Amino acid sequence: MSEKSEKLIDKKGVRLDGRKPDELRPIKLEVGVLSNADGSAYIEQGKNKILAAVYGPKELHPKHMALPDRMVLRCRYHMAPFSVQERKSPAPSRREIELSKVIREALEPSIFLEYYPKTGIDIFVEVLQADGSTRCASIVAASLALADAGIPMRDLVVACSAGKIDDTIILDLMDTEDKMGSADVPLALMPNLNAITLLQMDGTLTLEEFEKAVNLALEGCKKIYALQKEALKSKYVSVKEVEE
Amino acid sequence: MSAMITRVKQKQIAQLISRGKRLDGRGLTDYREIKVEQGIIEKAEGSARVLLGKTEVMVGTKIETGEPFSDTPNEGVLTVNAELVPLASPTFEAGPPDENSIELARIVDRGIRESKAIDLEKLCIEPGKKVFVVFVDVYVLNHDGNLIDASALAALAALLNTKMPNYEIEEGEVKIKSGYTPLPIRRHPITVTFAKISDKLIVDPWLEEEQVMDARISMAIDDDGNICAIQKGGSGYFEPKQVLEAANIAKEKAEEIRKKLKW
């Protein structure tokens, strides 16, 4: 796949966007950006621009979809037609349907579903601009939106990708690296419980390379987790400063 | 959801597994009996039927000609679809593919595609204009657990059974001649699925184990022992060390199955 003459990483280990193999793209997080949603968050990670919103808990309609002993989580991952180079049709693609499922399954373990039976929570993720590893960035934002909505959770869920380009294991793949590289491993984690809630892979990796990639992704996750906490706290800390 | 598992049975399964045993007597990393039949549907270019315990999956392949994708003008096209037909389980409903059948199709697709099992360049007829399109249709006939491994096996068996028509280009048109060539398959990816129950990993969960499990993880392994696809599913989680443990077991089991099927 990487028979191209242009390399994705040069001899000094510098990637196409100037990053080192274990470097994250610049991340910007904001919580509580939408006034109608019960909880919301916005993330920019490199060129990724993604908005997440949470509605609920609320009674589910149609009622037969509700479960008698726990909450139901619904998740919709959707890409705007203008988010990618070639216009994407607004209709949900098979990829979006699969991603909606794996993102929901990544967030579910963090929520105390048993607390509010017969209700539902809707999570909406809109990718406004995409540049690789959007499912990871989506999970980072969606978890903040859940906290913003006051949903009781065991932990925030954080996510990051690792992969392989030109024989080097790298962190946080952008689109070119995903398309032209030889492996992509998105991973989501609840850092508290050391619990991996999303793990996928496509490409080819030996068992050793896979272990390296997983460890690198876990490290990346811990760094992003600190940013998530900061983003949540910063809304309240600034007011404290006013008082002092 | 009818065919619900009772609480008593749930407990029984979980307790047995915590002691290293399974309800049907298997070891934690044992597969159920695997039966593979090929060439059962003559009208399809290739076909196979897999029985994994009582789970039954049939796959038919069809070959057509079509345009290549713009970013791979020299390669044929592979497209995988899966149907969870209503007769296979009381929980399957008729209608357009839902997230489960879409996920299943994409997992099977990933294993074949990322391992480069099919030599797609050999499917090129006229670069940029005409290529062979391979349709792989996964048809689940009975759901008794682990549709992923059964479907992946059936898909590979069907591809190994698939024949492309011979052709020649006459005045810019593709003319089908007599005779066939086997589809060029160069890798044999095997997908191994684990369920996590009572904090233990078990291979090839059957239906009731799936109803009790916390989460599942599937790994596709190629002939060299490399991992080429992974999918975690379900609303639970795995610890990093469990993921690595699964990878090691998957490598072993994939080799076992390849040997057994002589692939």
Add this chain to the structure above:
Amino acid sequence: MPIYVESRQLVTPGDLIAEGDYIAGENTYAEDKKIYASRIGIVEYEDKKVNVVALRAFYIPRVGDIVIGTVVEVGFNGWTVDINAPYQAILRASDVLSRPFKPQQDELSQFLDIGDLIVAKITAYDRAHDPQLTVGEPGLGKITRGQIIRITPTKIPRVIGRKGSMISIIKKETNCQIILGLNGVILITGKSLEDEELAIMAIRKIEEESHTSGLTDRITQMLKEEKAKREENKNE
């Protein structure tokens, strides 16, 4: 028995607060003798109990709470009321009519229709049933005048203040009648629109600065300053 987070510190979901011989209180959970936060909020110790006063939470109905809700459906023998909670509440016809309900004769929408606001009390609520309401006590019933604002339900106690100190100051300075629904909905009825706006301004400020100290004094000061400004404007 280590404490990892001191009292009055801000925590986010998943933060480890304390370990050892502690009890998990509000908005926390325990795992292996460790107490973690389950919502974003301020840590508060009550002896061995670890609480987190949540800064972001939705309202969970409790029997005895006064709530303000909107009628969303007129049913066969009662009304469905939106009380800004995960569960909708039921107000039975027999409660409003205070006599047996006669389906042939009584047209329920004449008493309360979709869109009407009511002040009610929760009389029953458990995991199996939706919250039940009553309007059969003094001070409860249909709302006909005033303004409604919504704030995060967890901040209502702050608006009340210790022994009602905060809310009394606002009522006194603005000359408004204020009913606080524990579900985060507040009804303000004043003699003039300006008075109501002043009360709303005070409440919004409390909502934003609820986790800071010295708030009561700052609110009192703000209200006096605003009133002085208005006096000046009037005299010009």
